Amino acid sequence: MMKILKEAVSIVLLAGLVGLAVNTPLLLRYARGEFRADFLGLKDHVSMVVIDKDRALGLFEQGRAIFIDSRSPAQYAQGHIPGARNVPWGDPSREELLQGLNPDRSTPVIVYCSGEACRDSFHLAQWISDRGYFANIFVFSGGWETWTSAGRPVERSDDKE
Amino acid sequence: MIRNKYILLAFRLIVGGVFIWSGLLKAVHPLDFAQNVENYQLLPRLLSLVVGLALPWVEMAAGLLLVLGLFRRGAALAAAGLLGAFIILISVTMVRGLDLSCGCFGSLSGKVGLKLLAQDIILLVMAVNILLCLPSHFSLDSVRSKSV
Numbered sequence: 090m091m092k093i094l095k096e097a098v099s100i101v102l103l104a105g106l107v108g109l110a111v112n113t114p115l116l117l118r119y120a121r122g123e124f125r126a127d128f129l130g131l132k133d134h135v136s137m138v139v140i141d142k143d144r145a146l147g148l149f150e151q152g153r154a155i156f157i158d159s160r161s162p163a164q165y166a167q168g169h170i171p172g173a174r175n176v177p178w179g180d181p182s183r184e185e186l187l188q189g190l191n192p193d194r195s196t197p198v199i200v201y202c203s204g205e206a207c208r209d210s211f212h213l214a215q216w217i218s219d220r221g222y223f224a225n226i227f228v229f230s231g232g233w234e235t236w237t238s239a240g241r242p243v244e245r246s247d248d249k250e
Numbered sequence: 251m252i253r254n255k256y257i258l259l260a261f262r263l264i265v266g267g268v269f270i271w272s273g274l275l276k277a278v279h280p281l282d283f284a285q286n287v288e289n290y291q292l293l294p295r296l297l298s299l300v301v302g303l304a305l306p307w308v309e310m311a312a313g314l315l316l317v318l319g320l321f322r323r324g325a326a327l328a329a330a331g332l333l334g335a336f337i338i339l340i341s342v343t344m345v346r347g348l349d350l351s352c353g354c355f356g357s358l359s360g361k362v363g364l365k366l367l368a369q370d371i372i373l374l375v376m377a378v379n380i381l382l383c384l385p386s387h388f389s390l391d392s393v394r395s396k397s398v
Contacts, residue, residue, distance in 0.1 A: 093381070096324020097331065100315065101308050108307030109300065112280055119299055128285040128299065160349070161361075203349035208289055 127211075138227050142239050145199060145229040149241075154197040155190055157217075159209040160233065170201070170236055171244040178202070178209035178216075187222055197225040204234030252379055255387040261376040262316045262389075265329055268373060269313025275355050276306035286353025290343060308332070316380070319389020326381035333374040340367045 109116065118124065140148075148154040149170065156173035158165050165175040176186045190198075198217065202209040214228045229236075237243060252258065276283040284302025287293060293301065309332065315325035336354075343350060343362045352362045360366060386392050 093323045093327050096321045097327035100311055100321065100324055100328045101331075104308040104311035105304035107311075108277070108304040111307070112303040115280060115299070115303060119296070124281075124284075124295070124299065128281045128288065128302070164349075206289060206291060206348045206350060208285065208351070 139230050140199070140227045142229070142231050142235045142241070144227075145201070145231075145236070146239075146241060148197055148199055148227070154199050154227075156229075157190075157198060157200045157213065158233075159200055159202045159213040160207075164203070164233075166246040168237070168243045168245050169233070171242050173201075173244075176213065178213045183213070183216075184220075187217065187220075190222075194222070194224050196223060197227060198223045199227045199229050201229040201232040201236070204232045205230060207232065251382055253383055258380060258383055259388045261380050262319060262322070265326075265373055265376050265380065266313040266316030269309045269316065269329060269332075271313075272355050273306040273309030273311075273313060276302075276353070277310065280306070283353055286351065289348075289350050289353070290339065291348070292339075292342075305332075319386060319391050320394075322386050322389055322391050323381050326377050330374055330377040330381055333370050333377055337367065337370050337374065340370065 149156070156170045158169045158173040158175045159178045160175075161177050161179075162175055169175070174186070174190060176183050180186065200210045200214040200217070210228050210230065210232060214226050217223060218226050252261075280303050283306060284299045287302045288295060288298035308328070312325045312328040312332070315321050316329060340352070340362050344367070348362070350362045352360060352366055354366070
């Protein structure tokens with residue numbers, strides 16, 4: 090059994106070291122101070138602003154902004170920010186869903202997902218930004234969790250019917 | 251425990267194949283995977299990066315050795331250890347109520363949930379079966395032992 094354990098440990102250590110050696114440039118970039126906010130640079134994206142719940146509520150009350158819910162359709166159906174449109178990050182038809190929104194580029198767009206732990210809102214916001222659909226893109230990083238725990242208004246899919 | 255040599259070969263190819271595929275998808279986008287690791291909110295940033303860069307290569311190595319049948323039991327133990335860790339991680343994440351992409355298959359990853367937990371448990375059962383079975387048919391280990 091000791092022999093098998095030694096083999097397993099050797100495999101893990103050797104392969105792990107190879108992985109680190111191959112990725113040395115990334116480790117050096119980290120040592121130089123990169124990736125401090127986010128490994129993917131999503132939080133540093135120039136056309137994307139991360140906002141808190143108060144700013145999100147402010148934009149909501151102005152009534153001009155489009156809220157985009159990047160969670161799954163099932164989660165969206167259970168409850169979402171009133172008026173939010175569902176564009177799940179994992180949905181292959183998200184391009185069509187997005188084109189169905191207001192085509193005015195200057196309309197503020199606020200993307201959110203479940204909460205601080207999820208990254209779908211960042212991915213979707215970057216994807217929208219890269220395609221140039223909207224000029225004012227915000228990520229509400231606290232997302233659904235923060236919105237509901239702060240007692241903000243919510244809407245369910247069956248409320249509309 | 252299953253001892254049929256054809257089923258054992260299938261177990262090796264399934265577990266090995268999944269590990270190679272999963273490692274490869276992560277290794278081509280190492281920063282994406284490092285971000286996935288950090289999203290679990292269990293490791294500090296530097297450790298998330300180290301795990302994100304190293305783990306895909308460990309998976310690929312263990313998977314390749316399982317498919318080839320070289321250091322078969324060591325590779326099965328490494329795979330079983332990783333799967334055990336993944337199962338604990340998925341369970342803890344579900345208990346904490348975090349809504350996360352698992353990061354297991356790069357951009358093809360699904361959400362952390364019961365389906366993923368079941369997949370990992372099945373793979374763990376296969377890996378443990380490979381680990382506990384002594385005869386090694388259709389493997390480079392058997393060629394090695396004959397030539398010694």
